[in-house]
Amino acid sequence: MAAIVKVLHNEDRHKMKASPFVGLVVDETVDILEHRNLVMFTTTVSPFDGQTSITFLGSFELPAGEAYTVADKAVEVMHSFGVPTMKITWLSSDGSSLMADRLNGLGTKLKSLCPLLTEMHCVPHRSSLLPSESVINIEYVRKYETTVDAVYRLYSNFKGESNSLRELQNVLDLCKIDLEGPKTIHWTSIFPAVEAIDSSWPTLVLLLESESERSPVAFGLCEELKKFQFVAFTKILLDVLPIFQQLSHFFQIEDFDLSILKPIVSATATNLQAQKSTSGHNFQEFLNEMNEHPREDRENESRFYYKGVELASCSKVHLKNFEHLKETYLESMRGNLLDRFPSHVLEAVNSFSTIFNPKCYPQSLDNISSYGINELNFLLQTYSRVVVSERALNDFPLFKRIVFSLSQLSFKDLCIKLVYSNSEMHELFPDFAVLAAIALALPLGSVLYKKINRGRELMKRSQWRYAKDASLSNLMKIAIDGPMINEFDFALATEYYESMRESSFIMAQVK
Template sequence: MAGLHAVQTALDQSVLNPIEPSSTRWLSMEASVRRLKDTFVSVLISLEREGEERGDAKAIGLFHLMSTYRFISTMLLLCDLLPHVSNLSKALQASDFEHSLVKPLVSSTVSTLRQLKTVDGENLRSLPDLLDTLEKSDVTVKQRADDHDFFTEHVKGKYIDRLMSNIEQRFPSEDVGLLSHFAIFDPHRMQVNQTADYGQEEVKSLSEHFLQKPDQPNVTADAVNEWTNFRNFAKDSVLKQPDLKAQSIIDLLCTKSVAQHAFPHLSKLAKIYRVLPCHTADAERTFSQLKIIKTVPRNRLNQASLDGLIRIAVDGPPVHEFDYQSTVQRWAQKKNRRLCRK
């Protein structure tokens, strides 16, 4: 690492360390590839120097691999592709993610990848400049006559095809389309769309998929009728609230007993929407907080204290928004406490 830092300093570059990708956190791949691209010239020079001066076999092998046209072009291709896939993954992991957005997000990502198959991205277009920089730095890039055609046909094209296929298999169009139907519960859409048939086809599709049973043939028709009544109910109640939120209608159908009795089928659909497992990021965040809170020195935390601390860390307000004064006052008023006077 010291040799890399010395080369970066000599080249008047920022002193940056390589980022090792994690096998369990695949999003780290983007940061790793980006860092390699940003430090690529200094890394190659450092590897070549280590191989020549110290006879380091690993450094020699890495230099021969990384100084090829195919490796460099593949690295730049990943710099163009990975941000789009990473952004899709991050959007799906948001704690307040709306299921209705799955379809447009997946569709736009696949369309962007398909476009990058025919039109080089910004990083891949910079390949000639990077090769020129390496040549000026006395780094010889090994290139065969057919490398460009081989990369275009057998690396770039096939990799993007497999990537798009993998995304489409993970998000089948019929399932993604069904999730998008839940958008009818968005109160802002209900305010804008006042047509008489708004949401009827979506409720019908959702009911047929989630609620319809052989011994209850009228469930779908009942749900559609409920929807007509519920729209009038929401217009006179929920939609008039000043602090209207995207989840207001879902919360009403899930938590208010009056709404659950008046609209039983829509209430079931709302509860199904609440528990649809779009991602496991929230559970993973909780386990991460558990590791931070229950450390080896704090191994005697009882279950109640641990549960409270995790709830505060996961669901609590930001530190700068918490009202410490009122909390201390409430705590002091719960019972008479002995004050330590000195």
């Protein structure tokens, strides 16, 4: 196995050495023994045909203690593969600690070593683009997740007794949720789980009431589920989570249209801002469906019912307090979205799209003279270390006319033509070829998404058996990047294996 992986890593080194630029993807996992591991991928661009590749570098354990940082490990790994820090142009990271403390986080520390680096955090996080850690500091979010977690765990113990709640079990199967696993489940990131709780709510309350006499846990959950705030927050999640699900979907498209990124992020932020005052459809519908009945025992007070169940802790005061919670939650989500896609990143991506996407060009040559000048200046300033600005500006008028004539090409097709070292466009426009290579190294698309999820799945399945075993990384490498049997160089693997045996034999003799 080690020999096979050595062959694969040897190919990786050749790819990264040949690639003009490299995109880096870093994911964080925690195994059953609470060891932190970095799962690292790279995106490379071949100068021989312009095609991109997604490569799994491995799973690397982080030593305990703060003296040795995530950035240290990332740089160490890249150096071990012979990748100069000047080549690293993009960073996409995931995991709670990687996304936390943006001023001292992974990207900030790598930026000092990688002068061309731009952070582009669009790796889909499980079932939501944004990790729930972004809002976990809101007190009620913790309580809500604890409640939902307890519902699923309690239900799993007597699931056979209630077929009407089969939808809850379907969520566990669909989302591959292991309730016995060591990792915390962030239910506010899993839209199907929230949907199931909402649709099963009346039945779930009745079931918990029937279990209350023999189960203190069921009694406590029943009381919590009947509270206005629990139902109302569920409705808020039903309004908010689909927005991020849709946003996440865009980054899983293989030939993602970069020109729509800035409008999508802007529209999402605007939507969240609007919901602070107008409320979403599900929450508004919930308020409309509540029935108010005056209390006979207390003057000027009312009981509120929803779907035949009396809501607890429901009054004008509670509604006002919930409005504050809703606004805080939505602002937190909006703020995290803008942190993940800051304005300079959106400007960079938009500039690449403006220059290299033929479909964004004006419909007439008469309007092309002033097109894209500001965007090109932005890119030339950002990447001034690797382009000749004056030459690029002089070449731009002719470049635009040629791109205009290639209107049938996509963004990726044009970039490939420029990066391909034997193409006429590569020779004619060397600075645009450099910028196109940087654009192609951007970690995006369905292949990356599938490989990252494959890595997470393998880590989850294997961590019990290989909790601190280096062979896990080798197994993952073969499973994620291993070629078809008829394409693999077994002769080279045998050569590596024999050299490893000889080395081990010599070391044994020395000892």
